[in-house]
Amino acid sequence: QVQLVESGGGSVQAGGSLRLSCAASGFEFRINAMAWYRQAPGKQREWIATIFSASSTTYADSVKGRFTISRDNAKNQVYLQMNRLKPEDTGVYYCNREYSQVAWGQGTQVTVSS
Numbered sequence: 356q357v358q359l360v361e362s363g364g365g366s367v368q369a370g371g372s373l374r375l376s377c378a379a380s381g382f383e384f385r386i387n388a389m390a391w392y393r394q395a396p397g398k399q400r401e402w403i404a405t406i407f408s409a410s411s412t413t414y415a416d417s418v419k420g421r422f423t424i425s426r427d428n429a430k431n432q433v434y435l436q437m438n439r440l441k442p443e444d445t446g447v448y449y450c451n452r453e454y455s456q457v458a459w460g461q462g463t464q465v466t467v468s469s
Contacts (some may be wrong), residue, residue, distance in 0.1 A: 357381035357457040359450055364463030366410030367440055372418060375435040385428040393410045394462070395446040404435065406451045417420035418444075440467045 364413045375391070388407040394400040398429040404424040412424050423436040433450050447462035 357385040359460035361460050364465045369469050371440050372438045377433040379431045384431040388434045390453040392449045393446040394407040436450045442469045
């Protein structure tokens with residue numbers, strides 16, 4: 356079965372860093388563009404970054420220059436390095452395929468205090 360398991364979230368002060376991981380299974384990971392999303396309370400889930408199968412990347416303006424998405428095809432994992440975190444980065448972070456999205460995982464909570 357398709358499974359996405361996010362980890363690495365936590366609580367950090369503004370200006371700090373976190374590295375999130377996403378373990379994927381149940382589909383051919385290496386040929387799929389992968390993305391990170393986040394959802395703040397009371398808001399829609401928003402897209403924040405994508406890494407394509409050839410490892411090119413694109414980012415939402417809100418995180419560009421601070422976040423870095425990467426992947427390890429041998430491990431079927433996607434990562435999100437988050438630096439210079441801001442309180443507005445607070446939310447539940449999810450990974451999924453950029454195209455033909457599968458069932459969402461539980462996400463991992465990121466809390467940034469001022």
